[in-house]
Amino acid sequence: MNIATTSDGDRYAGKHLNQVRHRHRRLRAKLQKKGTKSAKRLLRKLSGREARFAADTNHRIAKQLVTEAQRTCRGIALEDLGGIRDRVRLRKPQRVTLHSWSFAQLGAFVSYKAALAGVAVVFVDPRHTSQECSRCHHISRSNRPDQSTFHCTSCGFAEHADVNAGCNLANAVKRPGQ
Ligand SMILES: [Zn+2]
Numbered sequence: 001m002n003i004a005t006t007s008d009g010d011r012y013a014g015k016h017l018n019q020v021r022h023r024h025r026r027l028r029a030k031l032q033k034k035g036t037k038s039a040k041r042l043l044r045k046l047s048g049r050e051a052r053f054a055a056d057t058n059h060r061i062a063k064q065l066v067t068e069a070q071r072t073c074r075g076i077a078l079e080d081l082g083g084i085r086d087r088v089r090l091r092k093p094q095r096v097t098l099h100s101w102s103f104a105q106l107g108a109f110v111s112y113k114a115a116l117a118g119v120a121v122v123f124v125d126p127r128h129t130s131q132e133c134s135r136c137h138h139i140s141r142s143n144r145p146d147q148s149t150f151h152c153t154s155c156g157f158a159e160h161a162d163v164n165a166g167c168n169l170a171n172a173v174k175r176p177g178q
Helices: 015-034 037-071 081-087 092-100 103-117 126-131 161-174
Strands: 076-079 121-124 149-151 158-160
Touching (some): 037 103, 076 161, 103 121, 126 161, 158 161
Antiparallel strands (some): 149 158
């Protein structure tokens, strides 16, 4: 799972994050099955730990994104939140993980830190970033043969789907208001 992708192709989060979250989920399932008083207490503790982990991760990602944008004199484009979920089709266990990730919080942290740093932020329609060709701007669902692939049916441009989406976001920063 990638939480964020830049137009340079840098991806944030991923493997370590998923490992931690899978570990948390397994533990949670075990505790829920147990159902005892002490299990319930542990569950509460665990959800607090998970929330802190998510917040720490989001803070770290937001800081890196804003610092990099500031350093390279660029803006930041964020996808509309529902769109990230619609865009990503995953097997069920992963879908649960992704849905419970607080993209809203990440968006809020990025907006806040960007405002402090004087970095511009624009919000864009997620359907465009996932289905639009970043080279010729042709928008089609068939540009996405699978989850990770972008292949333009009009001009033939091919790239990792996240990288193509990142380029569309970068274009949105260059042409604000679109
Ligand atoms: Zn194209």
